[in-house]
Amino acid sequence: MLIVLPLIGTLLCFLLPRQVKALGLMTALAIAASAVALLWQLLQQGAMRYSVGGWGAPLGIDLYADGLSLLMLLITATVGLAISIYANAAFKLDKLVHFWPLWLLLWTALNALFLSADLFNLYVSLELLGLSAVALVALAGGSAALGAAMRYLLVSLLGSMLYLLGLALLYHSFASVDIAILAQRMESTPAVWAAMALMTVGLLLKTALFPLHFWLPPAHANAPAAVSALLSALVVKGSFYILLRLWLEVFPLSHAAPGQLLGLLGAAAILWGGVQALRQTRLKMLIAYSTVSQLGYLFIAFPLATTMAWKGAMYLLLSHALAKSAMFLAAGNLLLFGGHDRITQLDRVAQRLPLTLAAFALAGVSIIGLPISGGFIGKWLLLTAAMQSGEWGWAVVMILGSLLAAAYIFKVIGYAFTQAEVTHEACEVSKTMGATAFVLALAAIVLGLIAPWLLALMDIAEPFAMSSAALNAGAAA
Amino acid sequence: MNNAYLYALTGIVLFTLGLYALIIYSHLLRKILAINIMASGVFLQLVALSTRARPLLDAVPHAMVITGIVVAVSATALALALMLRLRDASGSAELIEESTE
Known part of the structure; x- marks a missing residue:
């Protein structure tokens, strides 16, 4: 069907x-x-x-x-x-x-x-x-x-x-x-x-x-x-x-080496994507590099390979899907509004497109992983999993990645509030377009509130049970 | 060495040749052809190796190869159409390294 x-x-x-x-x-x-x-x-x-x-x-x-x-x-x-x-x-x-x-x-x-x-x-x-x-x-x-x-x-x-x-x-x-x-x-x-x-x-x-x-x-x-x-x-x-x-x-997954390699690549992606995102001058490029960075988080689950880590990665995946689509839609609105998406020339869009900017900020909250958002739950599960297995390295990378995310998102929001040197004619952006972006961003936050229910859903047929069992068998042997 | 392995090895050689060409040449038509050669290599591999999995001839890989060929044809069509559009838009049928700006 x-x-x-x-x-x-x-x-x-x-x-x-x-x-x-x-x-x-x-x-x-x-x-x-x-x-x-x-x-x-x-x-x-x-x-x-x-x-x-x-x-x-x-x-x-x-x-x-x-x-x-x-x-x-x-x-x-x-x-x-x-x-x-x-x-x-x-x-x-x-x-x-x-x-x-x-x-x-x-x-x-x-x-x-x-x-x-x-x-x-x-x-x-x-x-x-x-x-x-x-x-x-x-x-x-x-x-x-x-x-x-x-x-x-x-x-x-x-x-x-x-x-x-x-x-x-x-x-x-x-x-x-x-x-x-x-x-x-x-x-x-x-x-x-x-x-x-x-x-x-x-x-x-x-x-x-x-x-x-x-x-x-x-x-x-x-x-x-x-x-x-x-x-x-x-x-x-x-x-x-x-x-x-x-x-x-x-x-x-009883052989740990390939999982470790994927984890290392993921860690590199988090840092590289974050740094590249900071360096971009165009908003959509910034968001695209942020995707590269966020995808890295998903791969941190491979070396940890516990049920909690998989759930964290899944949760992060879901909230990233919502938050990133909201961000791109918001960026689309800004692009239509000003006719360009150069970050430094976002001319007081906070006052002129409040709904769109609110969507961007809320999505940013989830991407950074601030509490009560969906991104927070995912990162929290991953962090706890990393600490439980005593692998502090992954935890440090994840926190650094969050700091980078905070840096590039606040950079955009900062420019959105200030007046640009070159003012420009603004085009009309329809209400629906702002509203859909906002609803998606809101959903990314709500995802954090319905966490117990969603985590229970993940357990239907226990898709993660097998890898943990294999890992335990490997550890016992 | 029996026949099946000979075919399988040929498949690997075709795949590697295609991969090499895909990376080395900059003209898009060559890249598209390279991908097609890679696909032929994979298909040959599928059919050749299936004879060893079971003593009798196995029809499932043949069905897979037919499906694969259909997919490859449509992918090639899309690639060629895109290439022509790109040539019309930018004046050359090669990928230019984009600046970060």
Whole structure:
């Protein structure tokens, strides 16, 4: 249902370009409703497995939903709905005709990705995700955006190729690509290690972990605001989700060395992304580098590998999705308002666009990780996990990263209150656009208040149990 | 060395050649072709290695390769279209290093 619905929406939007606004919004609402329906079902029955066409696991396509996939689906629906409303207000009709089909296709790919139970299905949805994301970046037009889209496409294809090669090796060793079957048959052979390395590097390219992040800032900064929000909030999370599934379920984490390496790269990303963000002069570039930095936090969970660390990373992922989309939408408003996004020339926008700036500030609170926001809960869980296992190094990096985040966000807010040297004519920004950004930012804060409920949701079918069990077994042995 | 391994090794060689070309050449058409060669390498690998997983011929990798080819064709089409647009917009079919400004 969750996959077919947006696909039908895509086709309808292609066929009826005149009604694209209403059609798209209706589809978005329907998808959100079915995500909530899935939440209801999962709460009552626990994890679900569904065979498409009744073929069953080894041969047919299986869909699988547990707490992890459910949360990803819900966050996609929330952010997606808000961005849909924003896009309808921000784009003119000629752009919308292209935006809606592509965006619904992207949504299809995301939902399919979060529900897939086998690695090949994941590959197909990953490829679909990449292609529709690239087309969305190119929507902005102009040579900068096209160049960024081209680079993004090449990186994305390279990532998929590496992933597929790893998949070939796995199929050769175990004659299956189903995640559950692979997890049972898994053993530590050179072929498995090669496959793991290939798939991990491929996915890291797509997730833009330092030092493979080079394509992200131009692609995210040059896309239209609604698209940048989608890319930063959801698309990079898609490949991270696959990585999480692979490491949690397929490859047992009893060997600590690769996890440590991922953690180190994550730590480097936090610091490098933060410093680069501080150095940027354009607002959207700053936000894009902030994404690089925040993605680093997610990888800190790999060396810690306790249930608490995974939950922290998941929580951070959710709140980052909300906060970063709010930030990009706010930046889009500022861009439209002043006709530029140079940080030093934000001319008293605090007085003139209060709602947008409030959205930016609230999202900033969550990104920095100040208390009661969603970002705080995520960072708190990660910090506690790091201290419990006595690994102070990670904790120090996380705190430094937060200080850097505070620095670059206050820099923007400071300029927003002062008068710029060059005053400029301001364009009108519609109320809807400010309001959607504000609602998203508010949701990022609210995420901090409903923490116990969300953490309980993550426990449906205990997606994190296996890695901790493997780790304990490794420690005991 | 049996036939399957020969094919698999050829697949690896194709993949590596493609990867090399993708990194070395700056013209976009060459990059796109390089990715296609990499894809062929992966597909060859999938089919060749599957014969060893089970004694009989296994149809699943063949289905995967067909799907993979469809994906590769559409990706190539998108890449070529983007390349043409980029050439129209910037005057050259190469990626320019962007300044941070």
